Amino acid sequence: xxxxxxxxxxxxxxxxxxxxDADGVGQxxxxxxxxxxxxxxxxxxxxxxxxxxxTFGCGAAIATSSMVTEMAKGKTIAEALQLSNxxxxxxxxxxxxxxxxxxxxxxxxxxxxxxxYQNKQNK
Amino acid sequence: MRRVxxxxxxxxxxxxxxxxxxxxxxxEYFGNPTSLHYFGRQVRKAVEEARxxxxxxxGARPEEVVFTSGGTESDNMAIHGIAMINKNRGxxxxxxxVEHHAVLNTVKALGKQGFTVTILPVDKYGMVSLDDLAxxxxxxxxxxxxxxxxxxxxxxxxxxxMAAMAREKGIFFHTDAVQSMGKIPVNVDELGVDLLTVxxxxxxxxxxxxxxxxxxGTRWRQTxxxxxxxxxLRRAGTENVPGIIGLGKACELAARDLEKEAAHLAGLxxxxxKEVMDKIPHxxxxxxxxxxxxxxxxxxxxxxxxxxxxxxMDMKGVAASSGSACTSGSLEPSHVLLAMGIPHELAHxxxxxxxxxxxxxxxxxxxxEIMPPIVERLRAMSPLDQE
Amino acid sequence: MRRVxxxxxxxxxxxxxxxxxxxxxxxEYFGNPTSLHYFGRQVRKAVEEARxxxxxxxGARPEEVVFTSGGTESDNMAIHGIAMINKNRGxxxxxxxVEHHAVLNTVKALGKQGFTVTILPVDKYGMVSLDDLAxxxxxxxxxxxxxxxxxxxxxxxxxxxMAAMAREKGIFFHTDAVQSMGKIPVNVDELGVDLLTVxxxxxxxxxxxxxxxxxxGTRWRQTxxxxxxxxxLRRAGTENVPGIIGLGKACELAARDLEKEAAHLAGLxxxxxKEVMDKIPHxxxxxxxxxxxxxxxxxxxxxxxxxxxxxxMDMKGVAASSGSACTSGSLEPSHVLLAMGIPHELAHxxxxxxxxxxxxxxxxxxxxEIMPPIVERLRAMSPLDQE
Ligand SMILES: Cc1ncc(COP(=O)(O)O)c(C=O)c1O
Ligand SMILES: Cc1ncc(COP(=O)(O)O)c(C=O)c1O
Ligand code: FES
Ligand code: FES
Numbered sequence: 001x002x003x004x005x006x007x008x009x010x011x012x013x014x015x016x017x018x019x020x021d022a023d024g025v026g027q028x029x030x031x032x033x034x035x036x037x038x039x040x041x042x043x044x045x046x047x048x049x050x051x052x053x054x055t056f057g058c059g060a061a062i063a064t065s066s067m068v069t070e071m072a073k074g075k076t077i078a079e080a081l082q083l084s085n086x087x088x089x090x091x092x093x094x095x096x097x098x099x100x101x102x103x104x105x106x107x108x109x110x111x112x113x114x115x116x117y118q119n120k121q122n123k
Numbered sequence: 124m125r126r127v128x129x130x131x132x133x134x135x136x137x138x139x140x141x142x143x144x145x146x147x148x149x150x151e152y153f154g155n156p157t158s159l160h161y162f163g164r165q166v167r168k169a170v171e172e173a174r175x176x177x178x179x180x181x182g183a184r185p186e187e188v189v190f191t192s193g194g195t196e197s198d199n200m201a202i203h204g205i206a207m208i209n210k211n212r213g214x215x216x217x218x219x220x221v222e223h224h225a226v227l228n229t230v231k232a233l234g235k236q237g238f239t240v241t242i243l244p245v246d247k248y249g250m251v252s253l254d255d256l257a258x259x260x261x262x263x264x265x266x267x268x269x270x271x272x273x274x275x276x277x278x279x280x281x282x283x284x285m286a287a288m289a290r291e292k293g294i295f296f297h298t299d300a301v302q303s304m305g306k307i308p309v310n311v312d313e314l315g316v317d318l319l320t321v322x323x324x325x326x327x328x329x330x331x332x333x334x335x336x337x338x339x340g341t342r343w344r345q346t347x348x349x350x351x352x353x354x355x356l357r358r359a360g361t362e363n364v365p366g367i368i369g370l371g372k373a374c375e376l377a378a379r380d381l382e383k384e385a386a387h388l389a390g391l392x393x394x395x396x397k398e399v400m401d402k403i404p405h406x407x408x409x410x411x412x413x414x415x416x417x418x419x420x421x422x423x424x425x426x427x428x429x430x431x432x433x434x435x436m437d438m439k440g441v442a443a444s445s446g447s448a449c450t451s452g453s454l455e456p457s458h459v460l461l462a463m464g465i466p467h468e469l470a471h472x473x474x475x476x477x478x479x480x481x482x483x484x485x486x487x488x489x490x491x492e493i494m495p496p497i498v499e500r501l502r503a504m505s506p507l508d509q510e
Numbered sequence: 511m512r513r514v515x516x517x518x519x520x521x522x523x524x525x526x527x528x529x530x531x532x533x534x535x536x537x538e539y540f541g542n543p544t545s546l547h548y549f550g551r552q553v554r555k556a557v558e559e560a561r562x563x564x565x566x567x568x569g570a571r572p573e574e575v576v577f578t579s580g581g582t583e584s585d586n587m588a589i590h591g592i593a594m595i596n597k598n599r600g601x602x603x604x605x606x607x608v609e610h611h612a613v614l615n616t617v618k619a620l621g622k623q624g625f626t627v628t629i630l631p632v633d634k635y636g637m638v639s640l641d642d643l644a645x646x647x648x649x650x651x652x653x654x655x656x657x658x659x660x661x662x663x664x665x666x667x668x669x670x671x672m673a674a675m676a677r678e679k680g681i682f683f684h685t686d687a688v689q690s691m692g693k694i695p696v697n698v699d700e701l702g703v704d705l706l707t708v709x710x711x712x713x714x715x716x717x718x719x720x721x722x723x724x725x726x727g728t729r730w731r732q733t734x735x736x737x738x739x740x741x742x743l744r745r746a747g748t749e750n751v752p753g754i755i756g757l758g759k760a761c762e763l764a765a766r767d768l769e770k771e772a773a774h775l776a777g778l779x780x781x782x783x784k785e786v787m788d789k790i791p792h793x794x795x796x797x798x799x800x801x802x803x804x805x806x807x808x809x810x811x812x813x814x815x816x817x818x819x820x821x822x823m824d825m826k827g828v829a830a831s832s833g834s835a836c837t838s839g840s841l842e843p844s845h846v847l848l849a850m851g852i853p854h855e856l857a858h859x860x861x862x863x864x865x866x867x868x869x870x871x872x873x874x875x876x877x878x879e880i881m882p883p884i885v886e887r888l889r890a891m892s893p894l895d896q897e
Contacts, residue, residue, distance in 0.1 A: 149756075
């Protein structure tokens with residue numbers, strides 16, 4: 001059902017964990033299935049220097065979390081904001097149709113964390 | 124890699140004795156049982172012998188057994204057939220919130236066609252209460268359908284008492300015995316039911332075949348299929364002969380081995396439940412602690428999600444199932460767990476281990492070796508586990 | 511005693527290649543295709559491969575193929591599903607007088623539920639006329655169901671022209687291809703049909719499994735069964751995996767061997783028809799003389815009755831069938847023969863010889879050896895035979 005890439009990210013997720021002094025934190029819940037994802041960002045000079053995630057969800061949720069952190073790391077905020085759910089799913093070699101919604105969590109959580117960072121900056 | 128199959132509520136392997144009998148009815152004895160000639164007569168005889176075996180296994184008479192394409196068809200056929208033929212007598216149907224979708228969705232569909240439907244709640248163990256049933260019955264009630272044992276949490280319902288209540292009021296009683304067959308005694312007279320559903324592939328028989336028991340004198344008629352006059356007008360379509368032969372043999376063996384099997388399974392199940400509860404923190408047993416199928420252990424693991432557990436177990440060779448939203452087609456957690464009052468979040472972490480005749484203590488030991496690290500790893504990833 | 515099986519329209523033996531494939535899916539690959547784990551995934555893959563094979567055999571796409579429990583279920587599902595979902599657009603259904611009961615009785619049942627039904631007559635060859643069809647169509651017509659080839663008399667209907675007529679008016683067209691599959695080309699696009707019925711056991715596959723082709727975009731929904739989400743919500747119930755594997759293989763072989771098989775069968779059929787007509791007096795060929803299935807020879811023997819012929823043939827080892835009243839469940843002669851205008855008395859003497867891949871010229875010679883004395887003996891007993 002899942003591609004090898006998905007299973008690889010599920011089995012060896014990149015960037016799991018928390019950043020205690022994160023510059024931005026985003027948490028989203030998936031209204032479709034009730035899963036939860038939290039992303040922590042460390043941002044320096046407009047660039048994502050470090051990123052970590054924690055996820056409560058299915059295989060696709062964990063794999064997309066892992067993939068999105070890998071894709072976002074080192075990118076500028078503007079570039080990271082361009083990352084779409086679709087791009088994450090594609091980077092994993094696709095998801096089963098029933099599981100496409102899982103990829104929403106990943107990009108949404110990333111964007112929520114960036115939003116949080118920007119809100120703090122504007123204060 | 125060691126492979127451990129712990130998903131016997133989903134389906135079972137066909138026993139070699141069963142497969143062997145079936146094989147002959149694919150190639151050698153291939154006639155249509157309706158045919159008058161030699162090729163047909165041979166097969167007719169075998170089909171009737173299979174019917175006797177199914178009848179014997181549930182304490183019925185052969186002519187009360189109709190062969191179907193499986194548990195789903197039997198459930199649909201039982202409920203729709205009673206409803207349509209008795210609607211002049213009343214339009215009220217009672218079922219429970221923990222039924223299989225083959226029953227629940229059939230009853231709900233009738234609810235949109237002029238029938239009034241009561242869906243009884245269950246307690247935290249998944250048990251229907253006799254009082255609730257007694258209160259739900261009206262003089263319009265024509266049918267009660269309550270499952271014998273739950274596929275999801277293993278809870279065994281007090282069918283005998285409920286069926287007696289129905290009998291007293293002249294209400295037909297159907298029970299889905301798909302999961303109880305071969306694990307606890309199933310006898311239509313002792314249970315006192317009018318209709319009872321059997322499925323082949325849950326009792327080491329083939330997929331795609333089942334049976335419906337219809338007590339003699341029950342006001343039921345075939346209302347789903349039209350066609351030939353097979354099964355004495357109770358089920359149109361050329362009989363699934365190899366399937367029927369397999370079902371017959373599987374029923375015979377299930378009845379013969381019941382006691383031995385149940386003891387074997389209960390021993391393994393008790394060991395499994397004890398070890399999981401002792402060695403893994405933040406786990407809850409779901410279903411009834413004692414009134415449960417001997418092969419059934421189901422849990423909710425806090426803070427983590429079922430599918431990710433299943434995938435991790437699968438990578439270690441262990442096959443089980445889950446009622447989590449992510450594994451269900453509908454992206455809602457199991458209706459059974461929700462009906463038992465388990466919160467969404469917890470239901471998300473459900474795992475069902477259903478044991479079978481080939482499982483051993485070593486399988487359980489292996490499971491207890493791989494499971495704690497899986498739970499730990501996933502909990503470390505979870506935003507919910509705050510410890 | 512020599513045994514000759516001449517009843518391939520009733521059912522066929524499972525080809526050894528098919529039985530062999532199925533066997534593995536009983537014991538070794540036994541998982542439930544819905545299961546996420548290894549045991550389930552293996553089986554899911556095989557089921558989808560079988561779906562491709564069925565699709566390829568009829569020129570469809572795999573996602574247009576739904577597996578069922580047989581031809582009867584497919585017919586019911588096709589007709590009921592179109593009728594129920596399109597009744598807001600119209601309530602008129604057209605079928606023919608020579609359909610299998612799985613179609614005819616389903617349509618008639620709808621006739622009692624608010625639908626208007628037209629049952630088209632046939633000519634003396636069992637053929638539906640295009641003019642009759644054109645005249646029957648109204649702006650309320652939502653469905654036309656006409657079989658591809660007759661099980662009783664082998665007549666092949668002009669489906670392509672009829673379906674084109676339906677297409678032009680936006681009417682759904684269903685055809686029952688149970689008998690034509692493997693004997694003449696069956697291609698959903700060439701025929702231009704929206705729904706098409708396939709049954710396993712008529713094409714050297716197993717009993718108890720079939721398929722329904724549903725063209726993409728057809729306004730159809732499952733309306734008979736409720737239950738799990740199998741077959742993308744188009745057919746609830748655990749898949750009959752060994753059956754599906756067998757059907758896939760049987761379709762693959764049927765398509766591959768079609769030309770060779772048809773030539774072999776037509777040769778035997780022509781020899782048989784010629785010899786019967788030449789050597790036995792007072793016999794009529796039933797069905798179309800040329801537009802008929804290559805394996806199908808059907809006759810009415812004057813002055814004698816079908817069952818007594820069948821029994822006599824059976825005593826000599828030859829298996830065939832009859833549409834006589836005495837062999838039918840209903841004690842009415844075949845509705846097909848009557849619709850063709852054959853009088854009761856003559857229909858009584860009907861015999862159907864349907865050839866198969868294992869039949870040989872020697873089988874025909876044997877038949878021609880035993881049949882004349884049987885006919886003679888029975889005629890000598892008959893008060894009708896006045897010569
Ligand atoms: C309790 C119960 N009823 C009915 C069914 C449906 O049976 P089948 O899969 O044979 O259609 C199942 C299994 O899926 C079941 O567990
Ligand atoms: C033309 C036709 N349609 C439908 C059927 C029914 O198929 P099944 O026996 O698989 O239910 C048959 C055979 O019995 C048939 O000959
Ligand atoms: S996140 Fe729940 S189904 Fe994937
Ligand atoms: S005389 Fe016996 S059924 Fe016709």
